[in-house]
Every structure is written in structure tokens, then in C-alpha cells.
Amino acid sequence: MEKTATEFTDKQLAIIDAAQKLFAESGFDGTSVRDIAHEAGINVAMISYYFGSKEKLMEAVFEQKANHTRIKVENLLQNENLSPLEKVNVLIDDYVDKFIAQQEFHRIMIREQLIEKNNAVATLIYELKKRNQDSIKKLIHEGQKGGAFKKNIDIVLMMTTLVGTVSQMITSQRFYREMNHLEEMPEPEFQKYIRKKLSAHLKNLFKVILTYEA
Amino acid sequence: MEKTATEFTDKQLAIIDAAQKLFAESGFDGTSVRDIAHEAGINVAMISYYFGSKEKLMEAVFEQKANHTRIKVENLLQNENLSPLEKVNVLIDDYVDKFIAQQEFHRIMIREQLIEKNNAVATLIYELKKRNQDSIKKLIHEGQKGGAFKKNIDIVLMMTTLVGTVSQMITSQRFYREMNHLEEMPEPEFQKYIRKKLSAHLKNLFKVILTYEA
Amino acid sequence: MEKTATEFTDKQLAIIDAAQKLFAESGFDGTSVRDIAHEAGINVAMISYYFGSKEKLMEAVFEQKANHTRIKVENLLQNENLSPLEKVNVLIDDYVDKFIAQQEFHRIMIREQLIEKNNAVATLIYELKKRNQDSIKKLIHEGQKGGAFKKNIDIVLMMTTLVGTVSQMITSQRFYREMNHLEEMPEPEFQKYIRKKLSAHLKNLFKVILTYEA
Amino acid sequence: MEKTATEFTDKQLAIIDAAQKLFAESGFDGTSVRDIAHEAGINVAMISYYFGSKEKLMEAVFEQKANHTRIKVENLLQNENLSPLEKVNVLIDDYVDKFIAQQEFHRIMIREQLIEKNNAVATLIYELKKRNQDSIKKLIHEGQKGGAFKKNIDIVLMMTTLVGTVSQMITSQRFYREMNHLEEMPEPEFQKYIRKKLSAHLKNLFKVILTYEA
DNA sequence: CATGAATGAGTGTTCATTCAT
DNA sequence: TATGAATGAACACTCATTCAT
Numbered sequence: 062m063e064k065t066a067t068e069f070t071d072k073q074l075a076i077i078d079a080a081q082k083l084f085a086e087s088g089f090d091g092t093s094v095r096d097i098a099h100e101a102g103i104n105v106a107m108i109s110y111y112f113g114s115k116e117k118l119m120e121a122v123f124e125q126k127a128n129h130t131r132i133k134v135e136n137l138l139q140n141e142n143l144s145p146l147e148k149v150n151v152l153i154d155d156y157v158d159k160f161i162a163q164q165e166f167h168r169i170m171i172r173e174q175l176i177e178k179n180n181a182v183a184t185l186i187y188e189l190k191k192r193n194q195d196s197i198k199k200l201i202h203e204g205q206k207g208g209a210f211k212k213n214i215d216i217v218l219m220m221t222t223l224v225g226t227v228s229q230m231i232t233s234q235r236f237y238r239e240m241n242h243l244e245e246m247p248e249p250e251f252q253k254y255i256r257k258k259l260s261a262h263l264k265n266l267f268k269v270i271l272t273y274e275a
Numbered sequence: 276m277e278k279t280a281t282e283f284t285d286k287q288l289a290i291i292d293a294a295q296k297l298f299a300e301s302g303f304d305g306t307s308v309r310d311i312a313h314e315a316g317i318n319v320a321m322i323s324y325y326f327g328s329k330e331k332l333m334e335a336v337f338e339q340k341a342n343h344t345r346i347k348v349e350n351l352l353q354n355e356n357l358s359p360l361e362k363v364n365v366l367i368d369d370y371v372d373k374f375i376a377q378q379e380f381h382r383i384m385i386r387e388q389l390i391e392k393n394n395a396v397a398t399l400i401y402e403l404k405k406r407n408q409d410s411i412k413k414l415i416h417e418g419q420k421g422g423a424f425k426k427n428i429d430i431v432l433m434m435t436t437l438v439g440t441v442s443q444m445i446t447s448q449r450f451y452r453e454m455n456h457l458e459e460m461p462e463p464e465f466q467k468y469i470r471k472k473l474s475a476h477l478k479n480l481f482k483v484i485l486t487y488e489a
Numbered sequence: 490m491e492k493t494a495t496e497f498t499d500k501q502l503a504i505i506d507a508a509q510k511l512f513a514e515s516g517f518d519g520t521s522v523r524d525i526a527h528e529a530g531i532n533v534a535m536i537s538y539y540f541g542s543k544e545k546l547m548e549a550v551f552e553q554k555a556n557h558t559r560i561k562v563e564n565l566l567q568n569e570n571l572s573p574l575e576k577v578n579v580l581i582d583d584y585v586d587k588f589i590a591q592q593e594f595h596r597i598m599i600r601e602q603l604i605e606k607n608n609a610v611a612t613l614i615y616e617l618k619k620r621n622q623d624s625i626k627k628l629i630h631e632g633q634k635g636g637a638f639k640k641n642i643d644i645v646l647m648m649t650t651l652v653g654t655v656s657q658m659i660t661s662q663r664f665y666r667e668m669n670h671l672e673e674m675p676e677p678e679f680q681k682y683i684r685k686k687l688s689a690h691l692k693n694l695f696k697v698i699l700t701y702e703a
Numbered sequence: 704m705e706k707t708a709t710e711f712t713d714k715q716l717a718i719i720d721a722a723q724k725l726f727a728e729s730g731f732d733g734t735s736v737r738d739i740a741h742e743a744g745i746n747v748a749m750i751s752y753y754f755g756s757k758e759k760l761m762e763a764v765f766e767q768k769a770n771h772t773r774i775k776v777e778n779l780l781q782n783e784n785l786s787p788l789e790k791v792n793v794l795i796d797d798y799v800d801k802f803i804a805q806q807e808f809h810r811i812m813i814r815e816q817l818i819e820k821n822n823a824v825a826t827l828i829y830e831l832k833k834r835n836q837d838s839i840k841k842l843i844h845e846g847q848k849g850g851a852f853k854k855n856i857d858i859v860l861m862m863t864t865l866v867g868t869v870s871q872m873i874t875s876q877r878f879y880r881e882m883n884h885l886e887e888m889p890e891p892e893f894q895k896y897i898r899k900k901l902s903a904h905l906k907n908l909f910k911v912i913l914t915y916e917a
Numbered sequence: 918c919a920t921g922a923a924t925g926a927g928t929g930t931t932c933a934t935t936c937a938t
Numbered sequence: 939t940a941t942g943a944a945t946g947a948a949c950a951c952t953c954a955t956t957c958a959t
Contacts, residue, residue, distance in 0.1 A: 086391040090304035094954060104920050109955055168389050174446045175382050177300040190450055217454045218444075218476050225443025226436045232388045233435070236404060240431045262432050269483040286943090308929060318945055323930055325943095500922090514819040518732035522950060532924055537951055539922095596817050602874045603810050605728040618878060645882045646872075646904050653871025654864045660816045661863070664832055668859045690860050697911040736933060746941050751934055 069125060073111050076101045077125050080118050085165035088172055089119060116181070123185045126166045130159055130189060134196035138203065145204030146268065152200065153223070153263045160227045161256050171228050194220060201271070210271045219270050223263060230259055281338055287325050288339070290315045295336050299379035302386055303333060330395070337399045340380040344373060344403060348410040352417065359418030363485065364478050366414065367437070371473045374441045375466055385442050408434060415485070424485045433484050437477060444473055495552055501539050502553070504529045509550050513593035516600055517547060544609070551613045554594040558587060558617060562624040566631065573632030574696065580628065581651070581691045588655045589684050599656050622648060629699070638699045647698050651691060658687055711767060715753050718743045719767050722760050727807035730814055731761060758823070765827045768808045772801055772831060776838040780845065787846030788910065794842065795865070795905045802869045803898050813870050836862060843913070852913045861912050865905060872901055 069077065079101035083092040094115050098105040112118040132155060137148050160167050173182050197220060204210035230237065234255065238244055243251060283291065293315035297306040308329050312319040326332040346369065351362050374381055387396050411434060418424035444451065448469060452458050457465060497505065507529035511520040522543050526533040540546040560583065565576050588595050601610050625648060632638035658665065662683060666672050671679060711719065721743035725734040736757050740747040754760040774797060779790050802809055815824050839862060846852035872879065876897060880886055885893060 085389075088302055088304055088386075088389070090302055091390075093952080095952085105954085106920055106922095106956085110919070115954065171446070172302075172386060172389055175299075175302070175386055176305075187450065190447070194454065215472065215476070217451050218472060221443045221447070221451070222436060222440045222476070222480065224447075225439035225441070227439070228443060229435045229439025230432075232385070233404070236401065237431050237435070240408065258429065258432060262429070262436070266436065266480055266483065269480065269487075273483075307927080309927090319929085320931080320945065320947095321943085329929065513817075516730055516732055516814075516817070518730055519818075521948080523948090533950085534924065534952080535922085543950065599874070600730075600814060600817055603727075603730070603814055604733075615878065618875070622882065643900070643904070645879050646900060649871045649875070649879070650864060650868045650904070650908065653867035653869070655867070656871060657863045657867025658860075660813070661832070664829065665859050665863070668836065686857065686860060690857070690864070694864065694908055694911065697908065697915075701911075735931080737931090747933085748935080748941055748943095752940070757933065 069121070072103065072107070073121070074125070076103060076108060076111065076118065077122050081122050081126060081165050081169065084119065084122065084172075085168040089115075094118075120181050120185070122166075122169070123182055126163065127185060127189055129163050130166065130170075130193075132156055132193045132196045134200055138199060145200070145207060145209040146271065148200055149204070149267055149271065150264050152197065153267060154260050156223065157227060157256055157259050157263065160231065161252055161259075164231050167228065167231055171232065204271065211273070214271060219267070222266065222270075226263060226266075227259060230255060281335070283335070283339060286317065286321070287335070290317060290322060290325065290332065291336050291339050294332050295340060295379050295383065298333065298336065298386075299382040303329075308332075334395050334399070336380075336383070337396055340377065341399060341403055343377050344380065344384075344407075346370060346407045346410045348414055352413060359414070359421060359423040360482065360485065362414055363418070363481055366411065367477045367481060368474055370437065371441060371470055371477065374445065375470050375473075378445050381442065381445055385446065418485065425487070428485060433481070436480060436484075440477060440480075441473060444469060495549075497549070497553060500531065500535070501549070504531060504536060504539065504546065505550050505553050508546050509554060509593050509597065512547065512550065512600075513596040517543075517597075522546075548609050548613070550594075550597070551610055554591065555613065555617055557591050558594065558598075558621075560584060560621045560624045562628055566627060573628070573635060573637040574699065576628055577632070577695055577699065578692050580625065581695060582688055584651065585655060585684055585687045585691065588659065589680055589687075592659050595656065595659055599660065632699065639701070642699060647695070650694060650698075654691060654694075655687060658683060711763070714745065714749070715763070716767070718745060718750060718753065718760065719764050723764050723768060723807050723811065726761065726764065726814075727810040731757075736760075762823050762827070764808075764811070765824055768805065769827065769831055771805050772808065772812075772835075774798060774835045774838045776842055780841060787842070787849060787851040788913065790842055791846070791909055791913065792906050794839065795909060796902055798865065799869060799898055799901050799905065802873065803894055803901075806873050809870065809873055813874065846913065853915070856913060861909070864908065864912075868905060869901060872897060 076097065080092075080097050083096050083100055086092075087096075094108045095105055097118070098108060108115065108118055112121055132152060134152065137143070137151060140148070143151065170186060174186055176183060194217065198216055201210060201214060201216055205212060205214070234251075237255065238246070238251065243254070246254065290311065294306070294311045297310055297314055300306075301310075308322050309319055311332070312322060322329065322332055326335050346366060348366065351357070351365060354362070357365065384400060388400055390397060408431065412430055415424060415428060415430055419426060419428070448465075451469065452460070452465065457468070460468065504525065508520070508525050511524050511528055514520075515524075522536050523533055525546070526536060536543065536546055540549050560580060562580065565571070565579060568576070571579065598614060602614055604611065622645065626644055629638060629642060629644055633640060633642070662679075665683065666674070666679065671682070674682065718739065722734075722739050725738050725742055728734075729738075736750045737747055739760070740750060750757065750760055754763050774794060776794065779785070779793060782790070785793065812828060816828055818825060836859065840858055843852060843856060843858055847854060847856070876893075879897065880888070880893065885896070888896065
């Protein structure tokens with residue numbers, strides 16, 4: 062879109078996928094370039110050769126995968142058939158769907174945000190969150206202008222609940238399964254199940270946050 | 276209380292504190308035992324000497340710090356002066372306070388839950404979450420029996436929002452500062468500020484979850 | 490021959506030679522991989538790189554050097570120009586020559602046989618001894634069938650004297666030099682000297698063991 | 704006797720016994736002072752405290768145990784009821800018995816003789832062997848003077864066969880068991896069995912060496 | 918363009934020994 | 939006299955990266 066994405070070759074994409082998988086499973090420091098090379102079926106030297114360094118590979122993972130995490134609100138704003146709350150609900154669904162579909166990448170994001178020291182990836186995450194924040198802000202303001210939403214809304218706090226709830230669900234889905242005796246449910250079905258649950262739950266919460274006076 | 280905690284010496288506690296700090300900052304794999312020894316001002320060999328291994332040190336961190344993370348509900352249940360919702364609110368305050376006060380430990384917990392492969396720490400986290408879940412369940416059931424709370428409540432999902440929101444706030448408090456132009460606020464004041472914000476926000480959400488029919 | 494030996498590169502062979510030398514001098518536990526790397530003039534990491542571990546390097550030493558320790562009896566059996574006793578004498582010469590020529594390797598073997606706990610090398614030694622035992626057994630049985638050798642021969646005990654005498658000579662050759670005032674004899678000449686001495690001595694003993702009735 | 708042996712306390716003797724056992728099993732470098740302390744049921748620091756160092760402990764093991772390895776020939780020389788060959792046979796029995804009875808110590812000796820670099824233990828072994836050599840030399844010379852033994856006898860070579868055969872038997876007694884299908888024989892019985900075998904075998908060999916002209 | 922070989926720094930852990938009491 | 943605590947050096951091994959081709 063606004064940014065010319067780097068074009069990766071098929072081999073590079075294979076490395077990026079392998080890296081994403083292993084970074085999600087074991088973290089950046091817990092994954093060796095040899096692990097990644099083995100997972101991708103390529104020579105270790107290729108990683109430095111193609112990406113320069115392990116760090117740069119992580120950045121490439123972000124560059125390649127982060128777009129799937131962007132909330133898209135442009136078309137929604139112009140849609141005149143939906144009420145502001147309906148638009149927010151569409152957004153929640155979009156967001157939950159993306160999170161569930163891109164779990165590996167989101168696990169990496171959750172982890173990377175915990176790193177104290179600044180780095181290139183932290184900056185990328187910051188920008189991503191900023192953009193998402195701005196998108197949702199537009200939508201909320203629109204609702205506020207029309208009187209559908211109340212005036213005093215802490216959007217960052219609201220987003221914290223959105224992101225936090227979905228992140229926590231990804232993090233502890235095994236716990237959720239066990240608490241609800243869903244151990245035997247096939248993975249795809251379970252993904253659909255929690256997507257639906259999360260969606261309804263968050264829509265309910267957002268309705269309160271956006272419309273009820275405290 | 277019900278569990279006889281291992282008694283650590285002052286030096287062991289110093290190592291545990293150093294480890295907690297660095298594990299929180301850089302993760303388990305991103306922290307070397309030499310880093311910890313340097314931070315604690317002791318010889319590297321002492322870590323193996325006292326804890327056996329880096330892994331065991333992590334377990335000791337949990338053993339020492341996890342108790343501060345337990346939700347205590349026993350006295351609350353017997354208190355007849357508070358309504359069920361007031362009790363839940365006390366609980367939320369308790370939980371938020373603990374999270375904010377023990378941020379280092381909670382960063383570690385968030386990270387460790389992301390690790391795929393099972394290990395001793397994962398088991399400790401599981402048990403901790405299970406106990407907390409059970410505590411809150413009692414409180415909710417009490418409120419349901421008295422008719423104060425509605426019947427259909429997905430407690431795990433509710434807790435996911437509680438834990439997720441607070442976790443996400445800890446994770447991205449710098450972002451929160453910047454979005455709200457609070458960069459200059461002194462750290463202690465900011466901690467108090469977000470504690471208050473989180474508390475009010477979560478109480479609001481819980482009220483909805485617990486009392487309004489969807 | 491019957492067994493496809495692993496092909497080692499020149500650098501690997503240099504490491505194996507260095508390892509053999511140092512293992513012979515100081516034992517497996519008394520030799521560090523750094524010592525070996527220094528002796529071979531290579532980087533420490535190469536040892537893990539090429540052999541996987543110090544243990545595996547020891548196995549490689551055996552794989553590479555053990556063949557020189559095999560007693561070869563096949564051609565001897567078919568030779569019709571030699572009497573059974575002459576054949577045994579050829580064998581003794583062969584054995585003594587190999588032992589003297591491959592002293593470093595034999596020092597390692599003597600040492601490794603003393604290790605109590607079972608391991609890969611112990612197994613290799615066992616098989617080597619078994620094969621040598623079988624080879625000599627054929628020769629003895631041939632002599633017994635023709636009446637050249639007596640019936641009751643404890644072949645294992647006989648081999649114990651062969652191996653033990655040569656091993657002990659290797660072990661204590663400095664002592665032998667001093668007792669016989671041969672300190673000044675050049676090393677190669679001394680090797681020839683004891684080879685001759687051992688050969689004659691053992692042939693004498695074997696003649697008794699094989700032919701005289703006790 | 705001629706040498707005032709160091710008096711060791713009971714605790715020191717316990718350490719020495721533990722050290723002998725473990726040095727025999729795993730070698731000097733393969734045994735840690737912690738292993739020894741654990742085996743002896745004492746504090747690690749005691750080893751340095753009592754013996755100065757691990758090296759010195761090994762020397763103490765020799766000081767304490769080596770006497771059991773001395774061949775005693777004095778009384779034998781004065782005995783007029785035995786022929787020279789009978790005296791040699793008594794000696795062989797004595798030697799075999801001591802070796803079998805003190806296997807742990809002899810395993811250590813075999814190993815230590817393989818060490819290239821000179822050290823205190825090597826010196827102790829040298830002196831021990833020298834004394835044993837001298838003892839037997841007297842006996843042989845007596846037999847030669849009386850005409851019972853032939854003139855040209857390489858005593859060192861003969862001793863090499865004696866020591867080597869017994870050492871090799873100790874080293875590879877498991878192999879001997881398996882070759883002779885004696886795996887099920889109880890250990891004490893097996894010890895008696897090989898003692899008898901070795902004794903007869905060596906007497907036979909010595910008779911040849913000492914009396915037959917080559 | 919691609920890669921097996923190689924490197925030096927770093928990993929967690931164990932070592933024999935010494936310290937403080 | 940005895941010992942738990944502590945130490946710095948050394949251990950085998952793995953790391954991300956670079957070299958040579």
C-alpha cells in the first residue's frame with residue numbers, strides 16, 4: 062500500500078516461515094539459526110547471506126507478516142449502511158479473526174513487546190500499534206460525533222482490553238480447553254469456537270465501554 | 276500458609292531477585308548465568324552451587340515470588356458486610372495491585388506461558404492459574420446463588436479479560452504513556468495512575484459481565 | 490575389506506592422530522579437547538563440528554586405528570608350506586609387530602579396558618578381541634586336528650599371556666631399559682630389540698603351551 | 704618393616720578406601736574429589752585438609768596399599784625343604800593371590816604406569832617393581848647356582864609375562880567369563896577359579912622358562 | 918549465486934582448592 | 939579440628955557469523 066514492501070524470493074519466504082514458527086515456539090533467543098536452517102531445509106550460511114543477521118531475519122519476519130495484522134478501517138468509514146456500533150463490531154470480528162489466524166506471528170509480537178531495550182522490531186511494533194490505534198480512533202470519533210457513543214472514552218485502555226483479551230486467549234488456550242473440558246475437540250473446530258466466543262464477549266464489552274455512562 | 280515454602284538465605288534471595296529482574300527484561304534464554312551473577316554481585320559458580328542449574332533457579336524464582344500472585348478470597352467469602360459485586364471489586368483491586376507491584380514477575384509469567392514445550396515452570400503457572408480460577412469461581416457462584424449475578428457466566432473468558440487487560444497494560448505501558456502524553460509523569464505516580472484507571476475500567480467491565488443479561 | 494570404513498578427510502585424520510597421541514599419554518579424562526585442538530593445530534570448535542563430541546572422537550580414533558590391530562589369519566590357514574607351529578609363530582610376529590608399531594593405540598586400549606562402565610568403545614574393544622580370539626582359534630584347531638598340538642588348550646588363557654606380556658612390555662619399556670642398562674640405546678633400535686626379544690620369548694612359551702603335555 | 708609407614712586415622716583410611724575404589728573404576732581424572740567425599744561419607748574439604756591435594760591422596764593410597772603387593776621372599780630363601788622350582792611356584796601363588804585379592808589397587812597401578820609424565824606415583828611404582836624384581840632375582844640366582852635353572856634367563860622378560868598375564872586377566876576377566884560360558888558363576892567362586900587357572904598356567908610357563916634350554 | 922568449512926566468543930556447568938569460622 | 943561457603947579456572951560444547959571457493 063503506502064509502503065513498498067520488500068520482495069522476497071521463495072527461498073527467503075521459506076526461511077521467514079520457518080523463523081516465524083520457531084520464534085513463536087521458543088522465542089528469539091531460544092531459537093538458533095541452525096534450527097531455522099534445518100526447519101527451512103537450507104544451509105545455515107544462507108540466513109546471514111540473505112538477511113545479514115538473525116536480528117535482520119526477525120525484522121524480515123515482521124516486514125512480511127505484520128501487514129496481516131493491520132486493522133483496515135477505510136472502507137468501513139465510508140459505509141453508510143452500518144451504524145457506528147455495527148462498524149465497531151465488524152472491526153472486532155476482523156481483529157479476532159486476524160489474531161486467531163496469525164497466532165504464530167502474534168505470539169512473537171507478545172514476546173517482543175516484553176523486551177526492555179529498544180530495537181528495530183520494537184519500533185515496528187510501536188508503529189503497527191499506533192496505526193491500529195489511529196484507525197479505531199477515527200471510528201470512535203465518528204460515533205461520538207453522531208451521539209451514538211458517549212464522550213469520555215479511554216481508547217487506549219479499551220484497545221488494551223481488546224488486544225489483551227485476545228492475546229491472553231492465544232497464550233492460554235490450552236488452559237481454556239482444559240477448564241471447559243474441550244481437550245478432545247479437534248483443533249480447527251476449537252479455533253472456530255474461541256473465535257466465536259471471543260467475538261461475542263468483546264462485542265458485549267465494547268458496547269458497554271462505548272455506550273453506557275459509567 | 277498451607278505450603279511450607281523453601282527457606283532461602285539472603286544470598287540466595289539476592290540471586291533470585293537478580294534473576295527475576297533479568298529474566299523479566301531479556302527472557303530466560305536471553306539472560307546468561309554470568310549476567311545474573313554480575314547483577315547479584317556473586318560468583319557464577321554459586322548459581323549451580325545453590326540452585327543446581329539455571330533452570331532450577333527459574334523454578335526458585337517462581338517458588339519465591341509466585342505466592343504474591345495468589346488471589347486470596349477466603350476472608351472475603353465470610354465477610355457479610357459486602358455485596359457480591361463489592362467483593363468482586365475488592366478482588367479486582369487486589370489483583371491489579373499485585374500485578375502492578377510485581378511487574379517483573381508477571382513479565383516472566385507472560386513469557387513463560389508462551390513456551391510451547393512443557394516444563395516445570397509451565398506446570399507451576401498452570402497450578403497457580405487453576406487456584407486463582409477456583410478462588411474466583413467460589414465468589415461468582417456465591418453471587419449467583421443469591422441472585423446478584425446472572426446465571427450464564429463464562430468465568431474463564433472473564434478471567435481472560437482480567438488477566439489479559441492487566442498483562443497488556445504492563446506490556447505496553449510505555450505506549451500508554453505516549454498515547455496519553457504522560458511521558459513526563461514520574462514512574463511511581465504513573466503506576467498509581469494506571470492502577471486506578473485499570474481498576475475502574477475492569478470494575479465497569481465486570482459489572483456488565485456479571486449482572487447484565489446479554 | 491569386509492567393512493566399509495568411514496572416510497576421514499586429512500584434517501579429520503590430523504585431529505584423530507592428535508587425539509590418539511594425547512589419549513595415549515594422559516587418558517581420555519586427562520585430555521581436554523583444547524589440548525587436542527592445540528596439538529592438531531585447529532580450532533576447538535572443529536572437534537564438535539567434525540565428530541560431534543569428545544566421546545565420538547574417541548570412537549573415531551578406534552574406527553580409524555583398530556584395523557591395524559586385527560590379526561589376519563585367512564591367508565595363513567590356506568598356506569600348505571607351513572606347519573601349524575610355524576603358522577602360530579608367524580602370527581606371534583605379526584601380533585608383536587602390530588603392537589609395537591601402534592603403541593599409542595594400544596595404550597589407549599589397555600586403559601579403556603579398565604573402565605568399569607559399559608560404553609561404545611568398550612563394545613568396540615570387545616568385538617575386536619572376539620574377532621582376534623576367533624582367528625587364533627581356527628589356527629589352533631587346525632593344529633589339533635593334525636595332531637601337532639595337544640588337545641587340552643585354554644586358548645583364552647594363552648591369549649591372555651600373549652596380550653598381557655606385550656601390553657606389559659609396552660607399559661613398562663622404560664623399566665625394561667633401565668633393568669637391562671639400555672638407557673642409551675636409540676629408540677628405533679630399542680623397538681627392534683624388544684620386538685625380537687618378545688617374539689622369541691612368546692614363541693618359546695607358545696610352543697610349550699601348544700605341544701607339551703602338562 | 705624397613706619403612707615407617709604413615710599412620711592414618713580411621714577417617715583417613717575411609718577416604719583412602721573410597722579413593723582406591725573410585726580410582727580403580729574410573730581412573731584418577733575420571734574421579735572427582737566430590738565423588739570420593741560422597742563415597743567416603745565425608746566433607747569435600749576434608750580431602751585437601753587431610754591429604755593436601757587430590758594428587759597427594761593418590762600417593763596416600765599407594766603408601767597404604769602398596770605393601771600388600773610386595774613379594775616376600777626372605778623366609779623362602781632360607782627354607783631348605785623346598786627345591787628352587789618349588790620356591791618359584793610358591794612365589795607365583797603368592798603373587799597371583801595378592802593380585803586377585805587386591806584388584807582395585809592393581810587396576811590403579813596398571814593405569815598409572817601408562818601415564819607418560821613422571822610423578823610421585825610413578826616413582827613409587829618404579830621402586831615397588833624394582834624391589835619385586837630384586838626378590839625374584841635372588842631366588843633365580845640361587846636356582847642357577849645349584850644348577851636347577853638354566854643360565855640364560857631374561858628375568859625382566861619373565862616378570863613381564865608374570866605381571867602381564869595376571870594384569871591382563873584382571874583387565875579382561877569379564878571377557879574370560881564370556882568366552883568360557885561362566886557368566887553365571889558367583890563372583891567369589893570365579894575368583895578362586897581363575898586364581899587356580901592362572902597359577903597352573905604360570906607355573907607351567909615358568910618351568911619352561913627356567914629349566915628348558917631354548 | 919550458493920555453501921561447506923571454519924572461527925572466536927560465549928554458553929551452562931564442574932573442577933580442585935581455599936576461606937572464614 | 940572440621941566444614942559449609944565460596945572461588946576462579948577450566949570443562950565440553952554451541953553460538954551467530956565469516957571465509958574461501
